[in-house]
Each structure stands twice: as C-alpha cells, then as structure tokens.
Amino acid sequence: MTEILGVPVAVLSGQLMLGIINGSFYALLSLGLAVIFGLLKIINFAHGAMYMLGAMCTVLMFDVFGINYWVALFLAPVVVGCFGIVLEYFLLRRIAGQDHIYSLLLTFGIALILQGLLTNIYGVSGLRYSMPEMFRGGMNLGFMFLPYYRAWVIVAALLVCFGTWFMIEKTRLGSYLRAGTEDSQLMQGFGINVPLLISLTYGFGVMLAAFAGALAAPIYSVSPVMGSNILIVVFAVVVIGGMGSIAGAVITGLMMGVVEGFTKVFYPEGSAAVIFLVMVVVLLIRPSGLFGKEA
Amino acid sequence: MTITKKLLTSAVASAMLVGGAQAEIxxxxxxxxxxxxxxxxxxxxxxxxxxxxxxxxxxxxxxxxxxxxxxxxxxxxxxxxxxxxxxxxxxxxxxxxxxxxxxxxxxxxxxxxxxxxxxxxxxxxxxxxxxxxxxxxxxxxxxxxxxDTYPLANGTASAVVKEGGETWFILTADYAFGHALENDVTRVVEENGGEVIQTVRHPFPTSDFSSFILQAQSSGADVVALANAGADTTNAITTAGEFGLTQSGQTLAALLLFLTDVHALGAQTAQGIQLTTGWYWDMxxxxxxxxxxxxxxxxxxxxxxxxxxxxxxxxxxxxxxxxxxxxxxxxxxxxxxxxxxxxxxxxxxxxxxxxxxxDMYLAEVKTPEESENEWDLYEIVRTIPGDEAYRPLSESKCKLVTQN
Incomplete structure (x- = not known):
C-alpha cells in the first residue's frame, strides 16, 4: 500500500474527509462571528453559548414537544436568533460605538450566565439525542466508513455558508448591510432603518451558530459546557482568516479542520494546539490574517 | 534561677494544656x-x-x-x-x-x-x-x-482479555489520570497474555473523536479501550457507535464510566459495555x-x-x-x-x-429491553474481592509502607 510518512494513503484520505467535516463546523461558527464582527464591530464572545443553545434547543424541542430533527434544524436557529435580537436590543445596543473590549466583556458575561444557569438545571453529563432514522448507518468509501449523517453535515454547512456569502456580497439586502455599517447616518438619510438592520444582522449571526449547534446535536455530547471549548478555536480560525472576511472565515474553517485532522494522526498530543500555532505564525507574517485587508 | 524555674514550669504546663487539647474537639x-x-x-x-x-x-x-x-x-x-x-x-x-x-x-x-x-x-x-x-x-x-485506576484496569481489562480480546488499542486522555490508567491497563493486558499494539493520546478535553475512532478501526485491534473520563468517554462511545466500530467486530472497553455517563448515553447506545464500579445503587x-x-x-x-x-x-x-x-x-x-x-x-x-x-464490581450495561427505567442500567456480572482488586501493599511505593 502506498504510504506517506509511514501512514497509509487510505488512512490519510479518511482523515482528510473527517477534517473537512469538522472544518464545516468551524466554518459555520466562524462565519457567524465574522458577519457580526464585520458588520457590527462586536467581538461576540457569546457565540459558543449560542451554539450550545442551538443544540440544547434541538434536544429539548424533541424531549418536551416531540418536534423532529428537520423541524428543529429550522426552528432552533430561529428561536435562538430571536433571543439574540432581544440581547442586541436591550444590552448590546447600549454600548454601541464604545471600545471593542466592552462588547467582548458583555458578551462573555452573557455566555457565562447562560452556561451557569443551564448547568444548574441540566448538569454537564450531556443530554441524549438520537440520530434521525434516515441517517442511521453509512457507506463504505473503500478507505473509510462514512456515516450518512457526516456526509449531510458537509452538504448542509456548505450550502448555508455559500448562501450567507451570496446574500451579503451579491444581493441588495447585503449591500444595505455593508453600507449601513460603513456610514449609518448617510444610510438613515436614505430612509433605511439602520438600527433594525443591525438587530437583524446580530440575530442572523447568532442563527448561524445555533444552526451549527442543531447540526451537532446528533453526533456530539449536548451539554451546557459544549460551547466554551469550541469558542476559542473558532476565534483562532477567525483571526487566521482575517477579522471580518466572510469568504476567508469559511475557507479558513475548512482548512483548519483538515490541519487539525492530520495532526491527530501524526502527533495527536498536539492536535489541540496546532490551530493556535498556525495563528501565531499567521499573525507574525500577515497580521491582518490570510484573507484580511491590510489595515 | 527561680525565674528560670518558673518559666520552665509554665512552659511544661502550657505544653500539657496544648497536648491535652488534642484529646478534645x-x-x-x-x-x-x-x-x-x-x-x-x-x-x-x-x-x-x-x-x-x-x-x-x-x-x-x-x-x-x-x-x-x-x-x-x-x-x-x-x-x-x-x-x-x-x-x-x-x-x-x-x-x-x-x-x-x-x-x-x-x-x-x-x-x-x-x-x-x-x-x-x-x-x-x-x-x-x-x-x-x-x-x-x-x-x-x-x-x-x-x-482507583488499579481495580478499574484489573476488573475490566482482565475480563475482556479472558473473553478473547488479545490485541489492544488504547485511547488515552493526555494527563496524569489517563497515563496512570494506561499503565495499569497495559500491565493487566500483558499479564493476561494480551498485547497492546497501539496507544494514542488525545488532548483533554476533546469533542470530536471521529479521527481517533478511525485510527482505532484501521489498527485492526480486537479491543479499543478508552482510558479517559466524563464527556471524553461519552463522546468517544457515541462516535464509535456512529462509525460502526462494534459492528465490524471490535470490542469497545470503557475503563472509567460513572452512572451519570451511562445515563447520559442511554441503554440504547451503551448496551453491553463492561465496566468496573465500586458501588451501584440497585445492589x-x-x-x-x-x-x-x-x-x-x-x-x-x-x-x-x-x-x-x-x-x-x-x-x-x-x-x-x-x-x-x-x-x-x-x-x-x-x-x-x-x-x-x-x-x-x-x-x-x-x-x-x-x-x-x-469489594469492586464488574458490571455490564443492560439492553433497552432489560432496562426497566432510565436508571436501571447495570447488571452486576462479578464481585471482585477487595484484596484481588487493589494494588497489594507488597507492590506499594508509599513512604508509609516502605518505612516499616
């Protein structure tokens, strides 16, 4: 069998596939962060908590109301998105225009409160959520066994990422968004409701996180602390990609998933650190990130 | 001189007071x-x-x-x-x-x-x-x-080896506890005639285990042992189920599982897993x-x-x-x-x-059919006498033991 550095190519192909799957989650999450930062200039430390809320909502909707996976995949992000809008309206709006550190601390505080409240109610062992019937099982690709659900993750994540990029970069609504954050007074002069636009944007960014959470519910342990671990990694992804770059966040997310996947084969002990290592190197060589505009 | 004497007397008296106080609360x-x-x-x-x-x-x-x-x-x-x-x-x-x-x-x-x-x-x-x-x-x-980790390894690993699990792949949480468990398991497996063919140490905590499960599958080992705890273990077990690890003939052995972990997994996912526990509520x-x-x-x-x-x-x-x-x-x-x-x-x-x-207990997680309610999860398979389960004092490196 052909080998690269002592590892069979078949194993590497499997890891490449898994890297892309994990990268899809990073892409979805960092995309939401990038949208919120790019358009609102808010460093949203509550993003991990919103991911967690999306997953928890999916599970609770099933447990309490018997709502199935497909409906929850749509409904959970909407519910969490509305919650995000409420947060923006009552809290974040009050510190708009202040230094970044204020929004960072405020959202971090919100995240800790949400996490603490839910931990008190549900504990940390994780809630059960069974795989939807149609996704049970998988296909043999020759080099690996690919569960159907993981294949669906890639498809769903890429569709949503592409849709978001298209909406922001190519549609009229997107152009309002971008213009509104560049010069909100001028936009208001044109009769556009900028505060509403900002609320909706925050809600949308939060929805993306909640969607990732709903997507994660059948395969990861759903618990109130699930967001805190992934948040830091996702921030690193955004920094590597360049703060505020939409396409950059998605591409970097996928790339980092793959980098991490390979590290798990060649030096598993280092797989938690490798993304941060890349971040350090990128910051040293290109401080604005791989896809960021030079400041 | 009298002053010294007085001092001495009072010193002795206060020492007695202090000494006496130890017999009280x-x-x-x-x-x-x-x-x-x-x-x-x-x-x-x-x-x-x-x-x-x-x-x-x-x-x-x-x-x-x-x-x-x-x-x-x-x-x-x-x-x-x-x-x-x-x-x-x-x-x-x-x-x-x-x-x-x-x-x-x-x-x-x-x-x-x-x-x-x-x-x-x-x-x-x-x-x-x-x-x-x-x-x-x-x-x-x-x-x-x-x-402690000694009976965990003794109970679960020796039972699994005796059932024919000869070659082992150990997935270890990369910190003190995981290393201790990995050592104890390796010792038990080798003593019972088995062989550890690969160990992989994963960062603590890890949320996605698919990469490690894939490595475990391609190692071809009879047994995939999890030397980790808490959410790491439940995540690894869920992922192993998703990737069909046990269907392809490999045995999954979780070395440290608490009732709360098994409850979180549910009987459907966790059924058949063997584990060692110090106590179970329904004994x-x-x-x-x-x-x-x-x-x-x-x-x-x-x-x-x-x-x-x-x-x-x-x-x-x-x-x-x-x-x-x-x-x-x-x-x-x-x-x-x-x-x-x-x-x-x-x-x-x-x-x-x-x-x-x-005494410690080797337990097996019940199937959904056997389990009568959400907490009815273990079947006690074997009682491991305390002397057999724990590290004997003759092997101890404890300073309190070797001094004697």
Missing amino acids: SNDTVKIGYLADMSGTYRDLAGPNGLTALEMAISDFGGTVNGAKIEVVSADDRNSPDSSSSTVRRWVENEDVDMVAGLVASSVTIAVSNILEESNKLGIVSGSAASSITNEHCTPNHIHYVY NDETREWSDRFMEETGVRPTMVHAGIYSSTIQYLNAVKATGSDDSQTVRKQMMDTPINDMFAKNGIIREDGRMVH
Missing part, C-alpha cells in the same frame, strides 16, 4: 470543607449532589458529635490545583476546617494532600481515580475511599433504601462517589465520636482500626497507605 466544632468540581466536566459525578450526600450524612448522624456542632463549608475546585490549594490553605489556616471531603480531579487531590500534610489535617478522597494518590503520592493525612435493599432518599433530595440516582461521600463522612464522624477528638492522626488511626460495614462497603478496611480496600 477544637473550638467545640467539627468543621468539614467540601471541595469538588461544582460547575465543570466532573460536576455530575460528585458536585452539588455530593454536598447533599455529605449533608445527609451529618443529619443522619444527628447534627452534633459529643455535643460539638458540625459545620460545613464548600467550594468549587474548578479542576484547578492552584485555586484549590489556596482555598484549602485558607480553610485550614484561617477557618479551622478539620477535614476536607469530596476531592475529585486527581491533580487537585495531589496538590491538596500536600497542604493537608503540612498543616496536619485530614482529607477523605472520594472522587479521584489515580492510584498514585495512595502510592507515590501517599501522605499520613488522607484516605482514598471509593475506587440490595440497603443501597436502594439510601438511593431512594438521595433521589428524593436530588432527583437523580447516586453515583459511587456520592455513596462514598456519605459513607466516609459517617465513618469519620463515628471516629470523632469514639475518640472524642478531631485531631487528624487520632481520627485516622481510629478509622483504620474500624472495619467499614454499611450500605457502601462490607468489611472495608483502610490500610496504612490510606487506601480503603473493599
């Missing part, structure tokens, strides 16, 4: 500090419900001991040896805490036991796993009560009766750690009552002299190294 209060992970990964297996178990023990004991009141303080260890050390230092130096209970993450326990030794207070460890706590890290100031009338009371208070069934906290607190208070003292060495000696016979253990003995030796 200091400040007329027995103060217990409960230190555990109250909000992180290990919250559910001990956490706030462990504090409830401790309070149940005190109220069952009557709330006072020899007329002295019993007080409890508690703190979150945040799984941090540093912050826990400063908490315990404050407790023993400024707040007159006599005994520290709970003690979950092994790294926290090792750090705290050093402070307890310096200040000569007592610690009763109920949550930690590392067998090194009563081996190279033993002190005359703590007792390890519920379980006999005594355990059921206590567990019902615990469930009334907390809404959940107790883990072995919860039961251990209850049992060890009663044992501790009995020893304080019998000796009329809260001096750590007096109480520890009394506890070592008293065999433990309660709902937690039968003929449990605390050894000189601080290890409480009691």
Whole structure:
C-alpha cells in the first residue's frame, strides 16, 4: 500500500474527509462571528453559548414537544436568533460605538450566565439525542466508513455558508448591510432603518451558530459546557482568516479542520494546539490574517 | 534561677494544656470543607449532589458529635490545583476546617494532600481515580475511599482479555489520570497474555473523536479501550457507535464510566459495555433504601462517589465520636482500626497507605429491553474481592509502607 510518512494513503484520505467535516463546523461558527464582527464591530464572545443553545434547543424541542430533527434544524436557529435580537436590543445596543473590549466583556458575561444557569438545571453529563432514522448507518468509501449523517453535515454547512456569502456580497439586502455599517447616518438619510438592520444582522449571526449547534446535536455530547471549548478555536480560525472576511472565515474553517485532522494522526498530543500555532505564525507574517485587508 | 524555674514550669504546663487539647474537639466544632468540581466536566459525578450526600450524612448522624456542632463549608475546585490549594490553605489556616471531603480531579487531590500534610489535617478522597494518590503520592493525612485506576484496569481489562480480546488499542486522555490508567491497563493486558499494539493520546478535553475512532478501526485491534473520563468517554462511545466500530467486530472497553455517563448515553447506545464500579445503587435493599432518599433530595440516582461521600463522612464522624477528638492522626488511626460495614462497603478496611480496600464490581450495561427505567442500567456480572482488586501493599511505593 502506498504510504506517506509511514501512514497509509487510505488512512490519510479518511482523515482528510473527517477534517473537512469538522472544518464545516468551524466554518459555520466562524462565519457567524465574522458577519457580526464585520458588520457590527462586536467581538461576540457569546457565540459558543449560542451554539450550545442551538443544540440544547434541538434536544429539548424533541424531549418536551416531540418536534423532529428537520423541524428543529429550522426552528432552533430561529428561536435562538430571536433571543439574540432581544440581547442586541436591550444590552448590546447600549454600548454601541464604545471600545471593542466592552462588547467582548458583555458578551462573555452573557455566555457565562447562560452556561451557569443551564448547568444548574441540566448538569454537564450531556443530554441524549438520537440520530434521525434516515441517517442511521453509512457507506463504505473503500478507505473509510462514512456515516450518512457526516456526509449531510458537509452538504448542509456548505450550502448555508455559500448562501450567507451570496446574500451579503451579491444581493441588495447585503449591500444595505455593508453600507449601513460603513456610514449609518448617510444610510438613515436614505430612509433605511439602520438600527433594525443591525438587530437583524446580530440575530442572523447568532442563527448561524445555533444552526451549527442543531447540526451537532446528533453526533456530539449536548451539554451546557459544549460551547466554551469550541469558542476559542473558532476565534483562532477567525483571526487566521482575517477579522471580518466572510469568504476567508469559511475557507479558513475548512482548512483548519483538515490541519487539525492530520495532526491527530501524526502527533495527536498536539492536535489541540496546532490551530493556535498556525495563528501565531499567521499573525507574525500577515497580521491582518490570510484573507484580511491590510489595515 | 527561680525565674528560670518558673518559666520552665509554665512552659511544661502550657505544653500539657496544648497536648491535652488534642484529646478534645477544637473550638467545640467539627468543621468539614467540601471541595469538588461544582460547575465543570466532573460536576455530575460528585458536585452539588455530593454536598447533599455529605449533608445527609451529618443529619443522619444527628447534627452534633459529643455535643460539638458540625459545620460545613464548600467550594468549587474548578479542576484547578492552584485555586484549590489556596482555598484549602485558607480553610485550614484561617477557618479551622478539620477535614476536607469530596476531592475529585486527581491533580487537585495531589496538590491538596500536600497542604493537608503540612498543616496536619485530614482529607477523605472520594472522587479521584489515580492510584498514585495512595502510592507515590501517599501522605499520613488522607484516605482514598471509593475506587482507583488499579481495580478499574484489573476488573475490566482482565475480563475482556479472558473473553478473547488479545490485541489492544488504547485511547488515552493526555494527563496524569489517563497515563496512570494506561499503565495499569497495559500491565493487566500483558499479564493476561494480551498485547497492546497501539496507544494514542488525545488532548483533554476533546469533542470530536471521529479521527481517533478511525485510527482505532484501521489498527485492526480486537479491543479499543478508552482510558479517559466524563464527556471524553461519552463522546468517544457515541462516535464509535456512529462509525460502526462494534459492528465490524471490535470490542469497545470503557475503563472509567460513572452512572451519570451511562445515563447520559442511554441503554440504547451503551448496551453491553463492561465496566468496573465500586458501588451501584440497585445492589440490595440497603443501597436502594439510601438511593431512594438521595433521589428524593436530588432527583437523580447516586453515583459511587456520592455513596462514598456519605459513607466516609459517617465513618469519620463515628471516629470523632469514639475518640472524642478531631485531631487528624487520632481520627485516622481510629478509622483504620474500624472495619467499614454499611450500605457502601462490607468489611472495608483502610490500610496504612490510606487506601480503603473493599469489594469492586464488574458490571455490564443492560439492553433497552432489560432496562426497566432510565436508571436501571447495570447488571452486576462479578464481585471482585477487595484484596484481588487493589494494588497489594507488597507492590506499594508509599513512604508509609516502605518505612516499616
């Protein structure tokens, strides 16, 4: 069998596939962060908590109301998105225009409160959520066994990422968004409701996180602390990609998933650190990130 | 000369006073500090419900001991040896805490036991796993009560090897506890004629195990063993199920699983998994009766750690009552002299190294058909006698043992 550095190519192909799957989650999450930062200039430390809320909502909707996976995949992000809008309206709006550190601390505080409240109610062992019937099982690709659900993750994540990029970069609504954050007074002069636009944007960014959470519910342990671990990694992804770059966040997310996947084969002990290592190197060589505009 | 004589007399007198005070309960209060992970990964297996178990023990004991009141303080260890050390230092130096209970993450326990030794207070460890706590890290100031990695490996690994699992792939959490468990398992597997063909150490914590499960599958090993705990274990088991690990003929062995983990996985996912436990709520009338009371208070069934906290607190208070003292060495000696016979253990003995030796149980997770309710999860397959389960004193590296 052909080998690269002592590892069979078949194993590497499997890891490449898994890297892309994990990268899809990073892409979805960092995309939401990038949208919120790019358009609102808010460093949203509550993003991990919103991911967690999306997953928890999916599970609770099933447990309490018997709502199935497909409906929850749509409904959970909407519910969490509305919650995000409420947060923006009552809290974040009050510190708009202040230094970044204020929004960072405020959202971090919100995240800790949400996490603490839910931990008190549900504990940390994780809630059960069974795989939807149609996704049970998988296909043999020759080099690996690919569960159907993981294949669906890639498809769903890429569709949503592409849709978001298209909406922001190519549609009229997107152009309002971008213009509104560049010069909100001028936009208001044109009769556009900028505060509403900002609320909706925050809600949308939060929805993306909640969607990732709903997507994660059948395969990861759903618990109130699930967001805190992934948040830091996702921030690193955004920094590597360049703060505020939409396409950059998605591409970097996928790339980092793959980098991490390979590290798990060649030096598993280092797989938690490798993304941060890349971040350090990128910051040293290109401080604005791989896809960021030079400041 | 007379002045010197007077000084000497008063020195002797005060020394006698101090010496005499040791036979009494200091400040007329027995103060217990409960230190555990109250909000992180290990919250559910001990956490706030462990504090409830401790309070149940005190109220069952009557709330006072020899007329002295019993007080409890508690703190979150945040799984941090540093912050826990400063908490315990404050407790023993400024707040007159006599005994520290709970003690979950092994790294926290090792750090705290050093402070307890310096200040000569007592610690009763109920949550930690590392067998090194009563081996190279033993002190005359703590007792390890519920379980450790030695019987976990002995119970589960030897059972799996005997069922024909010859080649092993071990997936280890990359920190002190995981390494201890990996060593203990490797020893047991090799002693029983098996072979460890690959070990992979994953960062703690890890949320996505698919990459490691894929490596385990391509290793071709008969047995994939998980030397990790908590969410890492449940995540790995879920992913193994998704990737069809057991369908392709490999056996999955989880070396440390708590009831709360199995409950989170559910019988559907966890069925057939073999595990070693120090106690199970549904073993006999005594355990059921206590567990019902615990469930009334907390809404959940107790883990072995919860039961251990209850049992060890009663044992501790009995020893304080019998000796009329809260001096750590007096109480520890009394506890070592008293065999433990309660709902937690039968003929449990605390050894000189601080290890409480009691029977352990090899359990198998029931199938959804066998399981009558959400907490009806284990079938006890075998009782492992305490002497067989734990590391014998002849192999001990504990300073308290080798000195003799």
